[in-house]
Amino acid sequence: MPDPVRIEADYLIETAFDPRQAAEIMAGEQSSGTFVAVPGETPELKARAAARVERLDLVDEVAAPSLPGAGKPAGSKPVYRRAVVTLSWPMDNIGPSLPNLVATIAGNLFELKQFSGLRLLDLRLPSSFAQKYPGPKFGIDGTRRLSGVHGRPLIGTIIKPSVGLSAEATGELVGTLADAGIDFIKDDELQADGPACPFEDRVRAVMAAVNRAADRTGKKTMVAFNLTGEIDEMRRRHDFVLAQGGTCVMASVLAVGHAGMIELARHTELPIHGHRAGWGALSRNPGLGWSFPAWSKLWRLTGCDHLHVNGLANKFSESDESVITSARSLAEPLFEHAPMTTVPVFSSGQTIRQAAGTWAAVKSPDLIYTAGGGVVAHPLGIAAGVEALVEAWNAAMAGVAIETHAQGNAALAASLDAYPAQGA
Template identity: 60%
Template sequence: MAEPRIYATYWIETAFPLQQAAETMAGEQSTGTFVRVPGETDELREAHAARVEEIVELGEVTAPSLPGSGLPRSGDATRRAARVTLSWPISNMGLSLPNVLAAINGNLSELKAFSGLRLIDVRFPPEFLTRYQGPQFGIEGTRRLAGVFDRPIIGTIIKPSVGLSPEATAEQVRGLIEAGIDFIKDDELQGDGPHCPFNARISAVMRVINDHADRTGKKVMYAANLTGDIDEMLARHDHVVAEGGTCIMASMNSIGLPAMKVLRAHSQLPIHGHRNGWGMLGRSPAIGMSYIAFQKLWRLAGIDHTHVNGIDNKFCESDDSVIASARECLTPMFPAPHKDCRIMPVFSSGQSARQAAPTFAALGSIDCIFAAGGGIMAHPAGPAAGVRALRQAWDAAVAGIPAAEAAGKSPELKAALEAFSG
């Protein structure tokens, strides 16, 4: 029986012959180096060398995308782009995400043969589910805890990001939950500073949320940012559970894959994976990795939600990239009967009522958290009207009614479309 393999797909740019360039990648990230060495037998290469599975030429490029690349000995300076897929036997790195990352990313971006190299996708065999738990709650569990089943979960972010006291944070939460919000998250900048200690903040916020739940039956989901050292995160998780919370948040790039694995094994709550810092990996089209590849690592490690940016966002990511990432979150990583590891995509970054219709049209699903900060807080009639406007916008989008037409019967939506038209 053939050994299971990991597959990784790259976009490359090189002046070297494409087959040679692909073999350089495979050798660098498995058995080889720049010369054949003693011990690198044919039998060893057969068992452990990475394989070049596919090369698809994409055409010539006029100039190198990145500095520092070299030319072949022929002196030919013609550069071409291609899509290359490599594979590795899992015995090379074991069932270890940190070592997978070393194999599929490793030193590749520094190789002189390439003037561009970017990881665009990765596929795991289901054997990894024997070591990693994947999401605990995913889409269905998140909906159950939030009490929202037939529409997107409408969310927002505590603003200002930092500077509020625990009491001021709780008062902002009070206004938001009375306005009908489903989901509230800490900003990723709000951790455990002396002006707003984590335990005091969560206790103050949960008193408000629990009181509202006792009176109305609706318990708003609050994603508490517990990012920190591993022992701190586990203790903070326990405090959230003790206070009756239903979600925790961690900055993925800050804590790393091993820490996320530990947190997932300990957690009794959904994990909201914040992607801050991903721009360093994703902004350049010539280097780093796509979010499609990135989020798969974290889904295996155990997150239940993750940010995918948003349509017409305030950052640099294109709408096509945003929607591709969101769709991938909703796409099973493994076939039945294995766990599918689907998670909830979180739209954020400059979102308002005007992005509801294009988001639904592009995504084709209501399975998402749609988070608006300024799009709620800065509504001309106040946050409550901002929440209602988002609900009205999504209801219209799902019903196939143009937002401008729906606004004729919904003053909150009309004001939002006018306020956020720019």
């Protein structure tokens, strides 16, 4: 478990210099040191405040630098060595402050010339962070209680078209989906509070449709309304959703920032659906940025109840292996007495085809599985799209081949034709 008095972070580094020397430079830059010795940096101060290189394991060598702008030693042709490095910092440097933690573990170090690659892989935090930041208020248990879905994933969709619908048209679409029995609906991250579809008008129209369907079916669909904005705007929007009977709010975490998400979580009485729009800029280059397990720990601390992890065979660039690692990481406890687990949200080009693979990978029903076109573009209509997705998951969890299960279900059979397997 984490050291009670030190912060630890693991990095993958690439450097043309001696890896130990480069790691020491990184530790100095991110604590008491700078590019030259200064009079005040006494041995006593360094012993008290300097970051330490706790571990360094060489991984491999490459002939060319992964990133531009890196320095190299004078003389012979450089060899770029990669290593996994663990640094640690005393808690007395910053205390349990999440914004200052980010500056410490992921600040200027990415710009150091000694590195032609640098990626934050993981971090471990003292329990004092859990005392200050309680993490998700709802998680999977609260999400299941509010949605009424137990024993299987929440089956969801995204409002499509993403933008361009009026508030009234959005309400009509949600009504159709809710009548079909869908568990979860979310705004697209691009849908905000513009003049064409004002936030309050959209919430009124959507919740009227949700409540009408609930009166008929006894099931209240959970809708994640995108309230991304300035802190006071998010508080007001949250309160409006709550007053209208809504059961979830959504924010784009990178757009809002850590401090904004912390304040939203302190205020909210509803689950927070965290969208990771912009994540690719931090992760797509394997030699730079963050790994999802490290990055998501910070958003779990801020209070995100749900967090996007992409999806298998997705429309973006992320590999299935990375998606699976991301999803599993959200179930790993942050602290021994405060697990702070967050619900993984699978999305991006998902259909009935990825259900079996997702189940095989995570072996847990504690997730949200969202399909936009995989629901609303079903050839037999939206209700059939919802039914097919639920049946695909029933088959996956029962260990039955989807083709076999589809023999007794017209909606699922039509989905197999509408969404062919990759390479078919």
